[in-house]
Amino acid sequence: MLSKAVVKYIKSLQIKKYRYQHQAFVVEGGKSVLELLRSDFGLEHLFITEPFYREHTSSFPKGLAFDVVTEEELVKAGTFSSNNAALAVAKMRQLPTLEVKPSDLVIALDDVRDPGNLGTIIRIADWYGIQTVVCSETCADFYNAKVISATMGSFTRVQVHYLDLSAWLQQHTKDTKIYGASLAGENLHQMQLKPEGIVVLGNEANGIRPEVAAQVNQLIKIPAFGQAESLNVATATAIIMDNFRRNS
Amino acid sequence: MLSKAVVKYIKSLQIKKYRYQHQAFVVEGGKSVLELLRSDFGLEHLFITEPFYREHTSSFPKGLAFDVVTEEELVKAGTFSSNNAALAVAKMRQLPTLEVKPSDLVIALDDVRDPGNLGTIIRIADWYGIQTVVCSETCADFYNAKVISATMGSFTRVQVHYLDLSAWLQQHTKDTKIYGASLAGENLHQMQLKPEGIVVLGNEANGIRPEVAAQVNQLIKIPAFGQAESLNVATATAIIMDNFRRNS
Numbered sequence: 001m002l003s004k005a006v007v008k009y010i011k012s013l014q015i016k017k018y019r020y021q022h023q024a025f026v027v028e029g030g031k032s033v034l035e036l037l038r039s040d041f042g043l044e045h046l047f048i049t050e051p052f053y054r055e056h057t058s059s060f061p062k063g064l065a066f067d068v069v070t071e072e073e074l075v076k077a078g079t080f081s082s083n084n085a086a087l088a089v090a091k092m093r094q095l096p097t098l099e100v101k102p103s104d105l106v107i108a109l110d111d112v113r114d115p116g117n118l119g120t121i122i123r124i125a126d127w128y129g130i131q132t133v134v135c136s137e138t139c140a141d142f143y144n145a146k147v148i149s150a151t152m153g154s155f156t157r158v159q160v161h162y163l164d165l166s167a168w169l170q171q172h173t174k175d176t177k178i179y180g181a182s183l184a185g186e187n188l189h190q191m192q193l194k195p196e197g198i199v200v201l202g203n204e205a206n207g208i209r210p211e212v213a214a215q216v217n218q219l220i221k222i223p224a225f226g227q228a229e230s231l232n233v234a235t236a237t238a239i240i241m242d243n244f245r246r247n248s
Numbered sequence: 249m250l251s252k253a254v255v256k257y258i259k260s261l262q263i264k265k266y267r268y269q270h271q272a273f274v275v276e277g278g279k280s281v282l283e284l285l286r287s288d289f290g291l292e293h294l295f296i297t298e299p300f301y302r303e304h305t306s307s308f309p310k311g312l313a314f315d316v317v318t319e320e321e322l323v324k325a326g327t328f329s330s331n332n333a334a335l336a337v338a339k340m341r342q343l344p345t346l347e348v349k350p351s352d353l354v355i356a357l358d359d360v361r362d363p364g365n366l367g368t369i370i371r372i373a374d375w376y377g378i379q380t381v382v383c384s385e386t387c388a389d390f391y392n393a394k395v396i397s398a399t400m401g402s403f404t405r406v407q408v409h410y411l412d413l414s415a416w417l418q419q420h421t422k423d424t425k426i427y428g429a430s431l432a433g434e435n436l437h438q439m440q441l442k443p444e445g446i447v448v449l450g451n452e453a454n455g456i457r458p459e460v461a462a463q464v465n466q467l468i469k470i471p472a473f474g475q476a477e478s479l480n481v482a483t484a485t486a487i488i489m490d491n492f493r494r495n496s
Contacts, residue, residue, distance in 0.1 A: 116364075120480055129474035154476050189494045225493050226377035228402050231486070232368055238483045239490045245473050246437045 002047060002073045010045075010077045010089060016141050023092045025143035027155075028078045030085030034059055035153030042091035047074060052085040079145045092143065098132070098161045102175055105195050105244060108134040110165055110212045111203040112233055115140040119150020120234035121201075126154035128241040133158055134198075136165040136212070165200075169215035172198060178216050180208050181236055185219030188243045195244045201233050250295060250321045258293075258325045258337060264389050271340045273391035276326045278333030282307055283401030290339035295322060300333040327393045340391065346409045348380070350423055351444050353492060356382040358413055358460045359451040360481055363388040367398020368482035369449075374402035376489040381406055382446070384413040384460070413448075417463035420446060426464050428456050429484055433467030436491045443492045449481050 012018040013026050024044055027036050030052055036043070037060065046066035053068055060066075074083040100106055107125055112118055118140040125133050140147055142160045151158075169178055177197035200216055202208030208216070222231065222239050231239070260266040261274050272292055275284050278300055284291070285308065294314035301316055308314075322331040348354055355373055360366055366388040373381050388395055390408045399406075417426055425445035448464055450456030456464070470479065470487050479487070 120483065123476050123480065124483060126474045126476035127470075127472050127479055129472075152476070152478070157475055222375075222490070223493075224375050224377075225496060226374045227405055228371050228374035228400070230400070231375055232371065232482075234480075235368065235372060235483060235486045238479070239486050242470070242487045242490060245471075248473060 002067070002069055002077055006045065007077045010087070013089065014079065014145060016144070019092075019141070019143050024089050025092060025148065026078065026145050027088045027090055027148055028074075028080050028083055028086075028145065029149060030056075032148060032151075032153050032155075033086035033088050035156050036088055036090055037061060037064070039156035041093055041156065044089040044091060046086070046088045047077070048086040049074065049084055080149075095159050095161060098134070098159075098163075100132070100172060100176065100198070103196050104132065105130055106132045106134060106198045107237060107241075108165060108169065108198050108200045109139050109233075110136045110200060110208050111138045111206070112201065113138065113140055114204055115144045115146035116150050117204065117232065117234045118142070119147040119155075121237050122147070122151040122158045122160065123154045124234065124238045124241060125158045126151075128245050130241065131157070131159060133160045134165065134168065135160060135162050137162050166209075166211045166215060169198065169200070169212065173215055173217060177218060179218050179220050180213055180216030181221070181240060182207065182213075182219045183221055183230070185221035187223045188220050188240065189223055191220070193244050193247060195248045199240060199244070201237055201240075204233055250315070250317055250325055254293065255325045258335070261337065262327065262393060264392070267340075267389070267391050272337050273340060273396065274326065274393050275336045275338055275396055276322075276328050276331055276334075276393065277397060278304075280396060280399075280401050280403075281334035281336050283404050284336055284338055285309060285312070287404035289341055289404065291336060292339060293337040294334070295325070295336070296334040297322065297332055328397075343407050343409060346380070346382070346411075348420060348424065348446065352380065353378055353443050354380045354382060354446045355485060355489075356413060356417070356446050356448045357387050358384045358448060358456050359386045359454070360449065361386065361388055362452055363392045363394035364398050365452065365480065365482045366390070367395040367403075369485050370395070370399040370406045370408065371402045372482065372486045372489060373406045374399075376493050378489065379405070379407055381408045382413065382416065383408060383410050385410050414457075414459045414463060417446065417448070417460065421463055421465060425466060427466045427468050428461055428464030429469070429488060430455065430461075430467045431469055431478070433469035435471045436468050436488065437471055439468070441492050441495060443496045447488055447492070449485055449488075452481055
């Protein structure tokens with residue numbers, strides 16, 4: 001059973017301040033929890049339903065501690081409207097020092113505030129074999145439950161760093177190609193792209209801020225064939241990464 | 249001011265049954281409402297804030313009737329958590345008969361249930377100049393407020409038809425190329441794609457149903473370079489359309 005105190009603790013982790021105070025975050029849903037168990041994240045609590053237990057016993061590490069609870073308890077504690085599988089409280093982990101080699105392909109996000117967008121971008125990064133996503137400090141928080149959920153498990157494989165984006169890019173302008181997505185950029189379909197460099201994408205409504213845009217040395221655009229004025233930032237990230245990787 | 253009766257009417261349109269009974273739907277947010285005013289959809293009600301009125305008077309058709317209300321009233325009546333611009337109740341419109349020429353490029357969705365995904369796909373269709381999206385009857389409803397909102401105005405330009413997808417595809421298997429997105433498909437990056445045909449995408453969790461897959465004559469896949477097991481259906485649609493259009 002999930003005690004009142006534990007439910008209260010899990011709920012408190014919906015707030016960023018408490019996540020960082022406790023250095024812990026919540027992972028919901030069967031797929032995400034299974035990926036968590038296969039990763040090197042530490043585990044504080046694991047709550048699963050009986051059917052989930054029966055189906056996945058073989059994937060559980062030896063000596064794993066967990067509680068069997070009902071679907072109703074999972075819904076009550078978590079943010080999902082239905083969850084017949086699992087909920088875990090995991091420990092945040094220390095990222096290795098951020099290093100970018102000229103041959104790396106990196107996604108940099110400037111002020112991407114929607115958690116669903118950030119999570120979807122992390123999933124896209126994982127699909128295209130990109131290990132590093134760099135975020136301005138105003139982006140959605142990586143450990144937000146909606147971000148974790150939208151990554152569909154990719155949160156275990158992609159490293160997301162928060163920093164002063166403009167200052168960080170400035171350190172790389174000399175030795176690294178810095179691309180920026182912009183409606184005023186060069187047509188992606190007509191470029192010979194090598195899958196390396198840093199690709200900057202901007203805020204959902206306002207694009208890349210001027211101080212960040214000042215560090216970009218190649219603007220790129222996704223060519224339009226119809227009348228929509230823009231694309232969602234996660235959609236744009238996916239199309240751009242596909243264009244970079246097609247010459248891999 | 250928004251009367252209680254009107255608020256109740258607007259709220260009722262959150263439910264599909266009442267939308268179809270009244271043949272009306274709700275459009276929220278400045279960008280979407282401005283696109284609505286430029287379209288051929290009929291208008292039942294228009295509520296705007298004073299700042300929105302001042303900024304956009306020049307875009308309003310002559311003789312347009314509207315009420316000036318507060319931001320709080322818009323939030324109370326609608327589904328947005330903030331809306332300092334506009335909310336409209338529009339009339340559904342009759343679509344022209346669905347006709348697919350062999351030279352058209354069409355998106356077909358099988359059981360895509362998430363309204364945000366459907367709306368994003370409509371926006372992508374509009375970006376890539378695709379006028380027709382065909383949906384199985386189990387897809388999210390086009391007039392759902394979340395669908396309309398996610399299209400960012402593209403709902404005015406893309407025609408979305410609901411039908412028995414398997415039966416409809418069967419009529420086209422002889423004269424039209426029918427592609428299906430599948431992890432078992434041919435690598436998109438290595439194909440010479442002509443921008444014509446019907447591209448089928450399946451349910452978020454389960455992919456294309458067997459009876460629909462039976463009508464597909466070419467499976468295609470987006471090549472993966474990392475470890476994510478899948479992509480969101482809207483993300484996949486965007487990447488596939490970009491691959492089709494790059495040879496336009």
